Amino acid sequence: xxxxxxxxxxxxxxxxxxxxxxxxxxxxxxxxxxxxxxxxxxxxxxxxxxxxxxxxxxxxxxxxxxxxxxxxxxxxxxxxxxxxxxxxxxxxxxxxxxxxxxxxxxxxxxxxxxxx
Amino acid sequence: xxxxxxxxxxxxxxxxxxxxxxxxxxxxxxxxxxxxxxxxxxxxxxxxxxxxxxxxxxxxxxxxxxxxxxxxxxxxxxxxxxxxxxxxxxxxxxxxxxxxxxxxxxxxxxxxx
Numbered sequence: 001x002x003x004x005x006x007x008x009x010x011x012x013x014x015x016x017x018x019x020x021x022x023x024x025x026x027x028x029x030x031x032x033x034x035x036x037x038x039x040x041x042x043x044x045x046x047x048x049x050x051x052x053x054x055x056x057x058x059x060x061x062x063x064x065x066x067x068x069x070x071x072x073x074x075x076x077x078x079x080x081x082x083x084x085x086x087x088x089x090x091x092x093x094x095x096x097x098x099x100x101x102x103x104x105x106x107x108x109x110x111x112x113x114x115x116x
Numbered sequence: 117x118x119x120x121x122x123x124x125x126x127x128x129x130x131x132x133x134x135x136x137x138x139x140x141x142x143x144x145x146x147x148x149x150x151x152x153x154x155x156x157x158x159x160x161x162x163x164x165x166x167x168x169x170x171x172x173x174x175x176x177x178x179x180x181x182x183x184x185x186x187x188x189x190x191x192x193x194x195x196x197x198x199x200x201x202x203x204x205x206x207x208x209x210x211x212x213x214x215x216x217x218x219x220x221x222x223x224x225x226x227x228x229x
Contacts, residue, residue, distance in 0.1 A: 006158075034216075034217075042221070043204065043219040043220060043221045043222055044159070044204070044206075044217075044219050045219075046216055046217070049216070093158045093159075102208065102215050102216070102217075103147045103148040103150075103164070103208035103210065103217075104148070104150070104164055105150075105217065106161060107152075107158040107159050107160070107161075108158055109157045109158050110157050110158040
């Protein structure tokens with residue numbers, strides 16, 4: 001149980017284009033989903049917390065107009081990197097929690113984004 | 117400022133050795149401490165600890181929490197090459213509008229045959 005999927009697993013895009021990453025909870029309803037990014041040899045950095053049906057809460061320093069998050073259903077959240085630049089290249093990981101149990105998060109397999 | 121500190125940052129051992137990974141924390145409103153294993157992809161869940169002194173065990177892995185001294189250890193006995201990974205410790209800060217996991221930098225474990 002508690003399986004989270006992400007799509008795509010890797011993507012290469014050109015500078016200036018937008019990329020959408022999907023995060024799905026497969027066998028449970030995720031009221032809250034989280035988006036992280038991870039640079040090589042660094043730990044996870046929380047970008048935003050996404051609650052179903054409401055606007056995402058972004059961490060300080062994360063541009064909400066650049067990283068658009070939509071959480072339209074209890075099993076799907078999407079992250080769109082708009083007008084991507086090479087510095088946006090990173091490993092993006094989503095996680096989901098069961099009900100209000102934010103302290104127990106289950107992670108998707110991650111999406112490797114490379115912007116050329 | 118909330119922080120989670122893991123030690124050592126990296127470790128190289130031989131198969132069969134036992135290793136102990138450390139995680140200390142200073143977090144405003146502690147709710148739980150979690151251990152994850154990260155190989156090439158996203159972290160996979162190992163343990164969640166909320167109470168002091170109660171060992172969690174799964175096969176060759178075990179973990180315990182000390183809420184008085186603010187640390188946790190993760191033990192791996194009879195290590196195998198498949199245990200090679202980064203082990204991440206995270207503590208959940210349950211403080212009102214700022215609820216989130218605070219992550220350590222991880223311990224990179226390499227198990228040589």
